[in-house]
Amino acid sequence: MLPIDAGPASFDAATAVRRDPDGRIVADLDPGWDVGGGVLNGGYLLAVIARAAALDSPHPHPVAVSASYLRATGPGPATLTVTAGPAGRTLAHGSVLLSGTDGPTLSAQVTTATLGADDPLWSAPPPSMPAVADCLGSDGTVAGRPTKEVGLRHRVETRLDPSTGGWLRGAASGEPVMRAWVRLADGREPDPFALILFADVLPPTSWGMGLYGWAPTVQLQVLVRALPAPGWCLVEATAGEISGGWLDEDYRIWDSTGRLVAQSRQLARVPRG
Amino acid sequence: MLPIDAGPASFDAATAVRRDPDGRIVADLDPGWDVGGGVLNGGYLLAVIARAAALDSPHPHPVAVSASYLRATGPGPATLTVTAGPAGRTLAHGSVLLSGTDGPTLSAQVTTATLGADDPLWSAPPPSMPAVADCLGSDGTVAGRPTKEVGLRHRVETRLDPSTGGWLRGAASGEPVMRAWVRLADGREPDPFALILFADVLPPTSWGMGLYGWAPTVQLQVLVRALPAPGWCLVEATAGEISGGWLDEDYRIWDSTGRLVAQSRQLARVPRG
Numbered sequence: 115m116l117p118i119d120a121g122p123a124s125f126d127a128a129t130a131v132r133r134d135p136d137g138r139i140v141a142d143l144d145p146g147w148d149v150g151g152g153v154l155n156g157g158y159l160l161a162v163i164a165r166a167a168a169l170d171s172p173h174p175h176p177v178a179v180s181a182s183y184l185r186a187t188g189p190g191p192a193t194l195t196v197t198a199g200p201a202g203r204t205l206a207h208g209s210v211l212l213s214g215t216d217g218p219t220l221s222a223q224v225t226t227a228t229l230g231a232d233d234p235l236w237s238a239p240p241p242s243m244p245a246v247a248d249c250l251g252s253d254g255t256v257a258g259r260p261t262k263e264v265g266l267r268h269r270v271e272t273r274l275d276p277s278t279g280g281w282l283r284g285a286a287s288g289e290p291v292m293r294a295w296v297r298l299a300d301g302r303e304p305d306p307f308a309l310i311l312f313a314d315v316l317p318p319t320s321w322g323m324g325l326y327g328w329a330p331t332v333q334l335q336v337l338v339r340a341l342p343a344p345g346w347c348l349v350e351a352t353a354g355e356i357s358g359g360w361l362d363e364d365y366r367i368w369d370s371t372g373r374l375v376a377q378s379r380q381l382a383r384v385p386r387g
Numbered sequence: 388m389l390p391i392d393a394g395p396a397s398f399d400a401a402t403a404v405r406r407d408p409d410g411r412i413v414a415d416l417d418p419g420w421d422v423g424g425g426v427l428n429g430g431y432l433l434a435v436i437a438r439a440a441a442l443d444s445p446h447p448h449p450v451a452v453s454a455s456y457l458r459a460t461g462p463g464p465a466t467l468t469v470t471a472g473p474a475g476r477t478l479a480h481g482s483v484l485l486s487g488t489d490g491p492t493l494s495a496q497v498t499t500a501t502l503g504a505d506d507p508l509w510s511a512p513p514p515s516m517p518a519v520a521d522c523l524g525s526d527g528t529v530a531g532r533p534t535k536e537v538g539l540r541h542r543v544e545t546r547l548d549p550s551t552g553g554w555l556r557g558a559a560s561g562e563p564v565m566r567a568w569v570r571l572a573d574g575r576e577p578d579p580f581a582l583i584l585f586a587d588v589l590p591p592t593s594w595g596m597g598l599y600g601w602a603p604t605v606q607l608q609v610l611v612r613a614l615p616a617p618g619w620c621l622v623e624a625t626a627g628e629i630s631g632g633w634l635d636e637d638y639r640i641w642d643s644t645g646r647l648v649a650q651s652r653q654l655a656r657v658p659r660g
Binding site for chain 2: 177178180181182184185199200204205207209218221222223225227229230232233234235236237238290323332333335337339340353354355356357358359360362364366374377379381383
């Protein structure tokens with residue numbers, strides 16, 4: 115296993131699933147995709163789940179994935195129990211349970227389909243966004259202070275819209291909004307599995323309110339709407355409500371041509387700071 | 388069972404679950420909550436699922452519910468198989484499988500919690516909306532023509548924003564947006580279960596594009612964010628992308644005080660017209 119600072123480990127290798135000699139679907143969850151403290155990123159885990167669902171499906175693309183995050187998931191060997199549902203010419207349903215050495219940690223519904231090259235009848239346009247070169251990279255600090263090491267930062271390149279990046283220097287904008295250009299650090303172009311990763315890749319929107327800390331995901335749904343063009347993806351995350359210790363994060367992702375290619379929404383707990 | 392035009396059947400009775408003598412959780416799915424052709428509304432079914440999840444949970448309120456719609460579900464006896472997940476002081480996870488006489492039709496993840504009276508740190512404001520008296524009721528016609536009878540229309544009162552109701556007279560606005568005041572016809576005030584119903588209660592957003600017909604739900608996630616105040620709820624549904632036969636419907640629901648109380652997003656198939 116690579117040390118956290120060994121450079122961009124391959125997304126495909128880190129999310130690979132395979133059958134073991136007993137016919138079970140297994141994965142080796144990569145320690146390099148953590149969000150600190152040995153806890154793996156929720157989008158990374160959901161991409162592994164989507165690969166398991168697609169393994170025996172007649173359709174190659176995850177189009178709707180929703181998961182309950184039962185417990186924090188660490189790196190190491192995992193088993194993916196796939197229960198196939200109805201499958202047809204248009205789509206196939208399935209359920210996936212991800213279990214680590216300590217038992218189940220994620221329970222998911224996955225619908226797969228075959229996305230084509232259709233022009234949209236309707237597609238929400240992207241927000242205005244500065245060029246990649248005019249955006250802010252992450253140096254691993256929050257509010258001007260070094261924070262715990264986060265492997266995900268080395269696996270995904272992120273360039274924040276400066277208007278939503280004030281938290282980097284401790285000057286939060288006061289609005290729960292994050293916008294960033296993102297791409298895989300290993301140079302691989304985006305596909306539906308990478309879009310699932312991107313759907314949980316930004317810092318919590320609550321950081322825009324000055325509430326710093328980890329926001330554990332409770333339930334996350336990702337919809338993949340189109341095959342993304344090569345290049346940077348534009349990711350916008352907003353919260354609709356922060357209340358009573360609960361937070362939502364609503365993501366929309368556009369590809370380099372400006373087409374809306376994915377949407378997600380998660381319920382999370384508000385960081386304790 | 389009430390005939391479809393017998394008036395407002397009780398939401399509580401129609402979504403009730405109970406244990407049968409064998410200890411199984413069962414329900415009698417009410418034929419009055421259909422969307423035409425004997426197919427029950429997706430929000431109604433999800434409310435029944437949420438009741439099953441809450442039955443043995445230490446927490447009373449469904450806060451995150453996501454379901455794959457495996458097959459269309461008709462009225463009649465149903466069994467709800469609940470698999471409890473981790474439960475704690477803040478929340479409890481569970482999975483629910485809804486099965487009719489022909490086998491499983493919905494597979495869902497449900498998280499329950501205990502919502503309080505917290506003031507939000509952040510809450511997205513409602514869109515501007517005409518008063519209830521200035522909005523449009525439904526007379527059961529689409530594009531000026533009588534359509535198939537839909538039981539749901541008699542169970543939920545809907546008052547459409549005229550700017551999103553052009554489809555009633557065959558003059559679709561050209562944008563996939565619906566806004567309406569809604570309340571239960573039986574006079575019952577909204578609660579988290581009613582919000583789950585409301586999260587799939589409007590005509591498909593594609594009707595705003597002149598694409599009339601049923602849009603079968605593939606996967607639906609609902610987040611309940613707060614206990615709603617009494618009175619009408621304001622529901623806004625938009626589509627982010629319509630492409631390749633796929634449609635999303637993104638709902639936000641505000642209570643009568645203007646607080647955001649629920650959010651949902653579904654992937655559906657585009658109506659054939």
